[in-house]
Amino acid sequence: MTLSPATLSRPRTVGTVGRTDVVTAVAALRGALPGAVHAPGDAAYDALVTPWNLAVTLAPAVVVAPTTGQEVALVVRTAAAYGLSVGVQCTGHGADGAARPDVLVSTRRLDELAVDPAAATARVGAGLTWAPVVQAAAAHGLLPVTGSSTGVGVVGFLTGGGVGPFARTDGLAADRVRALEVVTGDGELRRVTPTQHPDLFRVLRGGKGAAGIVTAVELDLVRRSHFYGGALYLDGAHAAQVVHAWRRWAAGLPEEATTSVALLQLPELPTVPPPLAGRLSVSLRFAWTGTPADGERWLRPMREVATVLLDDVALKPVTALDSIHADPQDPMPGLERGLLLRELTAEAVDALLAVAGPGSGSPQVVVELRHLGGALAREGAHPSAFDHRHAVCSVLTVGIAMDPAVAGHAETVRGALAPWEDGGVWPNFGPAHDDASARRAYTPSTLRALAAAVADHDPDGVLAGGRYLRALPAVP
Numbered sequence: 001m002t003l004s005p006a007t008l009s010r011p012r013t014v015g016t017v018g019r020t021d022v023v024t025a026v027a028a029l030r031g032a033l034p035g036a037v038h039a040p041g042d043a044a045y046d047a048l049v050t051p052w053n054l055a056v057t058l059a060p061a062v063v064v065a066p067t068t069g070q071e072v073a074l075v076v077r078t079a080a081a082y083g084l085s086v087g088v089q090c091t092g093h094g095a096d097g098a099a100r101p102d103v104l105v106s107t108r109r110l111d112e113l114a115v116d117p118a119a120a121t122a123r124v125g126a127g128l129t130w131a132p133v134v135q136a137a138a139a140h141g142l143l144p145v146t147g148s149s150t151g152v153g154v155v156g157f158l159t160g161g162g163v164g165p166f167a168r169t170d171g172l173a174a175d176r177v178r179a180l181e182v183v184t185g186d187g188e189l190r191r192v193t194p195t196q197h198p199d200l201f202r203v204l205r206g207g208k209g210a211a212g213i214v215t216a217v218e219l220d221l222v223r224r225s226h227f228y229g230g231a232l233y234l235d236g237a238h239a240a241q242v243v244h245a246w247r248r249w250a251a252g253l254p255e256e257a258t259t260s261v262a263l264l265q266l267p268e269l270p271t272v273p274p275p276l277a278g279r280l281s282v283s284l285r286f287a288w289t290g291t292p293a294d295g296e297r298w299l300r301p302m303r304e305v306a307t308v309l310l311d312d313v314a315l316k317p318v319t320a321l322d323s324i325h326a327d328p329q330d331p332m333p334g335l336e337r338g339l340l341l342r343e344l345t346a347e348a349v350d351a352l353l354a355v356a357g358p359g360s361g362s363p364q365v366v367v368e369l370r371h372l373g374g375a376l377a378r379e380g381a382h383p384s385a386f387d388h389r390h391a392v393c394s395v396l397t398v399g400i401a402m403d404p405a406v407a408g409h410a411e412t413v414r415g416a417l418a419p420w421e422d423g424g425v426w427p428n429f430g431p432a433h434d435d436a437s438a439r440r441a442y443t444p445s446t447l448r449a450l451a452a453a454v455a456d457h458d459p460d461g462v463l464a465g466g467r468y469l470r471a472l473p474a475v476p
């Protein structure tokens, strides 16, 4: 059976379906997209549904893996016709357990990739992670503006704004987006640019999956083949002198430098270098886009601040960018909490060290401070739904979700830093799915723009990612 708009009845009210409707809808989807529809019990269901973040359990009635934007539109229209809600997942690095869609669109088979070396642009299907894009661009001396881990999905990262390891040189990743193709909740596949559907162009860059399922993006690339950078791993016993020295040093760095510092308590695993396993260490990340000699000169004082356990800072090809943060590659059950600071004073560092430094009993695997500013602080050429350009520091805690102490301790960290907190959170580090988190992620103006885009393009509330906007009390 082929479903077209004409064969679909008016949408049932989304969220009011019973078991029979689900069975009928799954049969309709199977008829429309043979081989792409997987229900619980199919091997492909688990492979596509299980997120990278193993702490989150997703249980949609069905997962569909389309291969084109038109197929995504067909899935949305079919689901809507049977009153089912639709969500989206690529890798599950930012898995959203709160959305609970009936139908999950896995973008993994939307895998087109084309680099235009002369224009320094790329067109990327929504199923790709950054890794193949970095490889393809590097062949031409180009680099996309990625996050710290190339295992993260391109679209998931960009729809959250995207702050990467070169953020002070390259700015916000979403500002490099030239165009998006997106299926909105009304089942339309649209091309979105600064001049075509500018309302969607604004909210898709920062608003995550609230206003549509992106099927492909077109990006500007940066001309860069190498960087001087990586991480210095220092003895955690000296965490106080390292973090205080880092704070003073980072404040004077030019825009060619992006840096962060992380208190690490890495487990004893084969993937963890022995000098870092089972102890507190401090990772001082440095990504320098100027000449290697200048980078080496800027970093020199930090090499002397405490005992260096491992020194991984060197001139590297851009394909080695994962080495800067050295994030885990394999799936893990993580619990992340982010916050932003409007200033980072010596007192703020002391407050953080008291709850997360040596002897504090912190259960977190990672407590990270990212130094912001530079190009990140400048507005992009077009409005977006990323509202946090003026924070000076991002704080992120990552712990093992099953550890009962982790969530409470993340609140302890937030409480300790309250005098310096600006109240916001990056959409990528704090998904907005309720009133409180939405108001941390977005200003009232952005929330109104998001709510308006969802009302205009998803009148029946088909997309689960936009549901929280309907439940928000009126935004002043």
Ligand SMILES: Cc1cc2nc3c(=O)[nH]c(=O)nc-3n(C[C@H](O)[C@H](O)[C@H](O)COP(=O)(O)OP(=O)(O)OC[C@H]3O[C@@H](n4cnc5c(N)ncnc54)[C@H](O)[C@@H]3O)c2cc1C
Binding pocket: 051, 088, 089, 090, 091, 092, 093, 094, 095, 096, 107, 126, 146, 147, 148, 149, 151, 152, 153, 154, 155, 156, 157, 159, 160, 161, 162, 163, 164, 165, 208, 209, 210, 212, 213, 214, 215, 327, 328, 426, 428, 429, 465
């Ligand atoms: C190890 C690690 C490192 C990270 N580093 C950084 C970093 O340096 N900077 C940073 O900004 N963030 C970072 N993040 C956060 C990451 O960018 C977000 O979690 C991002 O949403 C992951 O995208 P994904 O597609 O891989 O994950 P998924 O869980 O598949 O998607 C997460 C969300 O992204 C949205 N989304 C995904 N695909 C689509 C689509 N096709 N259309 C519309 N919406 C979509 C949806 O809201 C979805 O719920 C990191 C996360 C991890 C786990």
